[in-house]
Amino acid sequence: MFKMHCMIIALIAACLLAVAAQRVSSFELVPFTKVANATERRAVCMDGSPGGYHYSAGSGDGAKNWLIYLMGGGWCADIATCQSYFNETRGSSRFAGMANFTGILSPDKHVNPDFYNWNRIYVLYCDQSSFLGDSEVDGPGPKVQFRGSKIFDAVVEDLLAKGMGVGDNAILSGRSAGALAAILHCDDFRARLPNVCRVKCLSDAGFFIRAENVLNADYREQLFSSTIMLHNIYGLLPVTCTQRIDPSLCLFPENLVGDIQAPLFILNSAFDYYQVNYHLVPGSSPDWIRWKTCLNNLSTCTAADKRLITDFGDAFFKGVRQVLKNPSGGMFIDACFVHSVTWVERYWSPNSTVKLGNLTILEAFANWYFDRDSVTLVTSSNYIEICN
Template identity: 40%
Template sequence: MESARISHWLNLLVCVLLLLKAEGSSVPLTLVKNSETKGAVCLDGSPPAYHFDKGFGKGINNWIVHIEGGGWCNNVTSCLDRKNTTLGSSNHMSDISFYAILSNQQQFNPDFYNWNRVKVRYCDGSSFTGDVEEVDPTTNLHFRGARIFSAVMEELLAKGMKNAKNAILSGCSAGGLTTILHCDSFKALLPSRANVKCVPDAGYFVNVEDISGAHSFQEFYSEVVSIHGSAKNLPTSCTSKLNPALCFFPQYVASHISTPIFVVNSAYDWWQIGNIFVPSSADPSNSWHSCKLNLSNCSPDQLSKLQGFKSEFQRALSEVGDSPSKGMFIDSCYAHCQTETQETWFKSGSQLLANKTIAKAVGDWFYGRSPFHHIDCNFPCNPTCHNRVFQVKDYPGI
């Protein structure tokens, strides 16, 4: 009886220790050196920043650079709103913990746990594409995202990334879009012999009509490109043919990306549904409010329209192509950013597609163990999904 009790408590202790490890380790904030002399600064003029956790063992020459997300600012007012927050100033940033794709624990991140892992903070509001020399003294806003990206990469190369054998550029949301837009330029920085690939998460924003028939998000992106001076830093394969504002949408860029890329996204991405497909401007009567909080509340007509959105998303996604170098994990979960949280990246009970977790699918694809190119069935078909359910106070609609 006593030995059974001891065994019970030992098992509980092991569980607690595993949970503590899953919480992630604190990684200090690093400010980019001499960034001001290069004009590579956040919206408020402060130096950009990142967090770096050094690799170990067999991962010492492998690198994963993960870009933080956080939307965009499209005019002076919205950029000023970000200026005194972590999304516009390193003065408000602090140390963070690494989880999931950045975890240093093998049981939570089996293929990349011992790599050099970096999280680049996002403080420019343009997915690192902006570059305007002039600074209005009235607002003191600096639009220098492209310079930030270059300065951070330069510092990481000096810290050892120039010797990388394997490397991944990844990111979530606006950071996922950064990953797509900078994928080829990231590869070009590294040794030609290096195995370099890109893994954007929740960054495949699509150009579709909203429920009112308008292309409201296309206009939003047009304003982002205009105020940040982004056109010259977007892929020329796209801007030489299309309006630069369209080149902020991955569907017009994806077919020209030569670097292997793996798209992680929900076909029912809650941010896209709430801000691109059903923005508040297209729903003045607020008839979609309950549906957007929880897809289980959607009426049959609303659910039918959401299936139409999924079809449009799949058409836009077809531009990625289906070669073995191009992978995708497109689930039917009401989710946004699934590589950054442990429960959706790799854990008992994580959502599955073709019987694989995201971590397993990405790892198998990266190391060439097996390709992965799967799109889920229609909502609510996947019982393993971690579907987001919002409270009224926390729905982040525009």
């Protein structure tokens, strides 16, 4: 009897451990790796600490496949704000601990069936210029290093040394400001991998629009023009844009994607949470509190509020059509009131309820990436949807 009791306890314990292991396997804690010789290569964060990344090696049939994911985190457009980021990962690697690999970086086959066993790299974003800068500023207070382009170069070079240059597949992806960086570096990334069979790019919530005919367009223009000026990145912007229009408008993807030759997939909400929250009505506006009340409870929005949201969506649909100029491009444009979904399991999973054309985000992107089908999926909704 006692022996049977012990066997039952052991069986229960084994089951609990199996369940725990299954839960843990849906994510992975990955340590930070500093780029080699960062100071000599100028591949440093704004505070001068080494740039770097979190790297999980591929295995099995994924060992020769590579997925780079560029972290997001906005931009800083004045020295004081940039310096304030010295005490967090947006400006320093001193606070880069373990990274939680979830969503598109998850090692769980059930969550991330197409990429779970690839070489997966999460790149620290600590330059605040979408990995573009290569300058420094001596202002009041400590010196600020703007070396995003050098960090990107160093990370790619480190990964080439690990075998990325002879891989089968490679993806340059990112979210938010990192997604904008994936757009900006897409053609260059493909050019660095001439011997890799399939090289494509993914932008998740990186399609920031100018919306020149929508309220407060000057605010959105000033945000990017100030960033370009402070970080001194005029010469690092795509010449296909700067030779055609005012360079201060060359961080807006609607002015970039039409010239990109590499296959690029745009994943975005037409009513992107971040842009609707922060780019339509500035915090300095007398309408700010009313606007936040509206967005926190959509039922309280006035007719004017709803019209502004609809106008923004119309401008987004117009801008994102530029992707169609690239015959190898793809898109998944929903109406969810979210910002960046590839790292969130309830969106990036075969079981997600967010679908267009009866495809989840993961399925749509995988079909496009592996050349199973062309994918141009755009919501028919003209207003915000709450997607659980």
